[in-house]
Amino acid sequence: MSRVAVLGAGSWGTTLAVHLAQAEHEVRLWDIDSAHLDQIEGCRENRKFLAGIALPEGIKVQPKLEVALDGAEFTLFVVPSHGMRGCAERVAATGLSSQWVCAAKGLELGTLKRMTEVLAETLPGVEAVLLVGPSHAEEVSRGLPTSIVAAAASETQARRVQELCASPRLRVYTNRDVAGCEYGAGLKNVIAIAAGICDGLGYGDNTKGALLTRGLAEITRLGVALGGRRETFYGLTGMGDLITTAISRHSRNRLVGERLGRGETVEQVLAGMVMVAEGVNTAQAAYQLALQRGVETPITEQVRSILLERKDPRAALEALMARELKSEEWKGDTGRVAAQD
Ligand SMILES: NC(=O)c1ccc[n+]([C@@H]2O[C@H](COP(=O)([O-])OP(=O)(O)OC[C@H]3O[C@@H](n4cnc5c(N)ncnc54)[C@H](O)[C@@H]3O)[C@@H](O)[C@H]2O)c1
Structure with a gap:
């Protein structure tokens, strides 16, 4: 005891x-x-x-x-x-x-x-x-x-x-791997907001499956650039936490996204929340870390624009789909040139 x-x-x-x-x-x-x-x-x-x-x-x-x-x-x-x-x-x-x-x-x-x-x-x-x-x-x-x-x-x-x-x-x-576990557990809240936005917009399972997969690629890319081990992001604190949060009715981060996707403003969503939704601040911090390290984080960028610049969620999702066409093959750990997403 x-x-x-x-x-x-x-x-x-x-x-x-x-x-x-x-x-x-x-x-x-x-x-x-x-x-x-x-x-x-x-x-x-x-x-x-x-x-x-x-x-x-x-x-x-x-x-x-x-x-x-x-x-x-x-x-x-x-x-x-x-x-x-x-x-x-x-x-x-x-x-x-x-x-x-x-x-x-x-x-x-x-x-x-x-x-x-x-x-x-x-x-x-x-x-x-x-x-x-x-x-x-x-x-x-x-x-x-x-x-x-x-x-x-x-x-x-x-x-x-x-x-x-x-x-x-x-x-x-x-x-x-403390850094890997901590970045995985923190950064996934941003992707969970994006998953909620898909729900709120009425998008389907295809959209969410792609978003979570590309979200994990993005978390891994940034997390490895910041010192985490690649394999950690496929464990409980990375993929495990991402799946749970992005599909859960209990997740406040997913719910923030769902309400934004349904058309509420950021102010309306946050004003009514008693409990903390960490993904809102993490989106800003992750965006700045990615800029510092030169790592591409397209989903995080769009979530941050929705939260801070009041970008329309549908336009943000469309912007992700309209990005330059790429290969899914992994070519390197960090940097805009090497990373394929
Ligand atoms: N809720 C979950 O299921 C869950 C699961 C795993 C991890 N977490 C993480 O745990 C942390 C706390 O989340 P939560 O869901 O319990 O939050 P919450 O919003 O339910 O409650 C936060 C509590 O912290 C207190 N508090 C705020 N600032 C404080 C300070 N400076 N000193 C002492 N107390 C303070 C508040 O008074 C409140 O009682 C978050 O980082 C969250 O991501 C939450």
Whole structure:
């Protein structure tokens, strides 16, 4: 039995807390929003982000960060990417240490850094283990079989997190390619928005199959240029997470795209969203990374234009179809000249 701090009481943080408490670990759940924690403690249920799932007794809702962290062997960061640095800075200010675990997916706007890079900068000393994969909170919290990945350069640290989280319902693999796992899990949210746009426009299975295949080629091209291993993108955190997100009724990123495809404006879609859709910021960050590295990312470019320049979704999809004709054969890892898409 381990003591675990979970930072972020959203749908995924609460789900991980419930999962770990069910495995007899002692869990403290903290969030920046103390009124939200009061609501959770009041009814022992997270009605805002994970309605219908009762909190096991093993979860202590803890509004004081120092108390939540004190004595924790593992600390899970499960906050949206835009809140990661601020959250990590508050943890650093306590002077307490732990095995950090990063369960968020996304890139930091401005710095374009991965979440584990943000943690490494803010909390040097202990490498954070990345915990990502195809895992919708709505399904994990109901005990539906799921597989994810614990990634770290150190196999020993990755194994510790694997053992902490694995259960008969949650199978956890290890991987040493942190960059590959993290880019796969983050960049796929942009392609999921594009898949939702196809749904909203009423396009068919042919369109979506092609979009996901070319989307994976694009994620792989950029991810390899940024230091990930090619084969990682065909694993759970790449292809696995992409398929799950792009076909799921639970995915907020796919839903953002579907509503845009049906004709709503970006403002209308985002105004009504309680939960974070990481793909919106990731589209901008990925676009900038691709420009810096000279990597072609045509789908990401169109999604970004829809989100930031209010481009008409149908025109964006038509622009993808009307691109210069190319060979599907793979000719190289990076660069506009070598990459075939
Ligand atoms: N929901 C899922 O199924 C799922 C699955 C895997 C990974 N993730 C990833 O986990 C991360 C969190 O997603 P979520 O779905 O739980 O989000 P959410 O929108 O459901 O909840 C976010 C929570 O984080 C809190 N928060 C925001 N900024 C904070 C800060 N600076 N410090 C502490 N708490 C803060 C909010 O108050 C809220 O309670 C995202 O990166 C997401 O991509 C989500």
